[in-house]
Amino acid sequence: MNRFTYERPGSPAEAARAAAARSGAKFIAGGTNLLDLMKLGIETPAHLIDVNRIGLDAIEPMPDGGLRIGALVRNADLAADARVRRDYAVLSRALLAGASGQLRNKATTAGNLLQRTRCPYFYETAMPCNKRTPGSGCAALEGLSRSNAVLGASDACIAVHPSDMAVAMRALDATVETVAPNGATRAIPIADFHRLPGEEPARETNLLSGELITAVTLPSPVRGMHVYRKVRDRASYAFATVSLAAVLVRDGDRVRAARFAFGGLAHRPWRVEAAERETARGAAAVSDTIVAGARTTTHNAFKLPLARRLVAAAMADATRG
Numbered sequence: 586m587n588r589f590t591y592e593r594p595g596s597p598a599e600a601a602r603a604a605a606a607r608s609g610a611k612f613i614a615g616g617t618n619l620l621d622l623m624k625l626g627i628e629t630p631a632h633l634i635d636v637n638r639i640g641l642d643a644i645e646p647m648p649d650g651g652l653r654i655g656a657l658v659r660n661a662d663l664a665a666d667a668r669v670r671r672d673y674a675v676l677s678r679a680l681l682a683g684a685s686g687q688l689r690n691k692a693t694t695a696g697n698l699l700q701r702t703r704c705p706y707f708y709e710t711a712m713p714c715n716k717r718t719p720g721s722g723c724a725a726l727e728g729l730s731r732s733n734a735v736l737g738a739s740d741a742c743i744a745v746h747p748s749d750m751a752v753a754m755r756a757l758d759a760t761v762e763t764v765a766p767n768g769a770t771r772a773i774p775i776a777d778f779h780r781l782p783g784e785e786p787a788r789e790t791n792l793l794s795g796e797l798i799t800a801v802t803l804p805s806p807v808r809g810m811h812v813y814r815k816v817r818d819r820a821s822y823a824f825a826t827v828s829l830a831a832v833l834v835r836d837g838d839r840v841r842a843a844r845f846a847f848g849g850l851a852h853r854p855w856r857v858e859a860a861e862r863e864t865a866r867g868a869a870a871v872s873d874t875i876v877a878g879a880r881t882t883t884h885n886a887f888k889l890p891l892a893r894r895l896v897a898a899a900m901a902d903a904t905r906g
C-alpha cells in the first residue's frame with residue numbers, strides 16, 4: 586500500500602474544504618471498498634479524509650412525507666429502520682440482499698452509491714482497463730464478459746455498477762444531496778448521479794472535485810407492492826447477475842402501473858420510464874422497451890432473457906399478492 590496522510594475533520598463543510606486543499610485526497614467512511622482497492626494498488630490516495638465524525642448519521646422525516654437519510658447511515662441501520670421497512674420496503678430488501686451482515690454494519694449510504702465496479706479486469710492490474718488506467722484498453726471486450734453490461738456500454742468500457750441499494754433508490758426517485766468545497770449545496774436526482782462510461786469510464790458519477798455527499802432523500806412513499814429480485818451465482822454474499830427493484834400497482838388481476846429499475850445490466854442503475862408506460866400491455870411489452878438497443882457478448886447475452894423473466898415474475902407476484 587502507498588504511503589498517505591490522514592485527517593479527521595469535524596463537519597461536512599470542513600471535509601469538503603479539506604478535499605479541495607490537497608491533491609489526491611479521498612474521503613473514507615466505512616472503507617469496505619476503498620481499503621481493498623488501496624491494498625491492491627488500484628486506488629492510491631495521497632491523503633485520506635475520514636468523515637466518520639461529521640454527523641450525517643440520522644434518518645429524519647421530511648415535511649413532504651419523505652425521508653432524509655444521512656450519508657453516513659450504515660446499510661444495516663437503514664435496512665432495519667421501521668419507516669424504511671414499512672414505506673420503502675424495496676430499499677430495505679435491496680440492502681439486505683447485498684454483501685454480508687458484517688459489511689452492512691460498516692458500509693454507509695454514500696459509500697454504497699460510490700462503490701466501484703467488480704469487473705474482474707478492473708482488479709487484475711496486469712490487464713488493460715480504461716477505468717483503472719485511462720487509455721490502456723478494455724480487457725473485458727475480448728475477454729470473459731459474463732458479468733458485464735448489456736445496455737448503455739461503450740467501446741471503452743462494459744462494466745456494471747454493483748450496488749443493490751442504488752437500484753432501489755432509482756426506482757424510488759431518490760435525490761442525492763451534496764456540499765462543495767465552496768459551501769454550495771446541490772440536490773442531484775439519482776437518475777443524473779451515475780454516468781454511463783462513454784469515453785471516460787473512470788468518471789463514474791457527476792460529482793465535482795471535492796464535492797461531498799451529505800444525504801439521500803426519498804420522496805413521499807410510493808404505494809404499491811415493493812419487490813426486489815436478485816439473481817446471483819450463490820444465495821448470499823454475491824453481486825447481482827441481474828437484479829430488479831420494482832413497485833407495482835394492481836388493478837384486479839392486472840398490473841396497472843409499475844416502476845422497474847435494474848442492476849447488473851449497465852454502468853448505472855437502469856430504468857426506462859417509457860417502458861413503464863407499457864405496463865398495461867403486459868410484461869413482454871415492458872421488456873421489449875427496457876432492452877431496446879442492448880449490445881451483448883457471447884458470454885452475457887443470457888442477461889436479456891433473465892431481465893425479461895424478472896419483469897414477468899414481478900408482475901405475476903403482484904397479481905397474486
Ligand code: SF4
Pocket residue numbers: 702704705706707713714715716717722723724725726733741742743744786
Ligand atoms: Fe476496465 Fe471497464 Fe473494461 Fe472492465 S469493462 S476491463 S472496468 S474498462
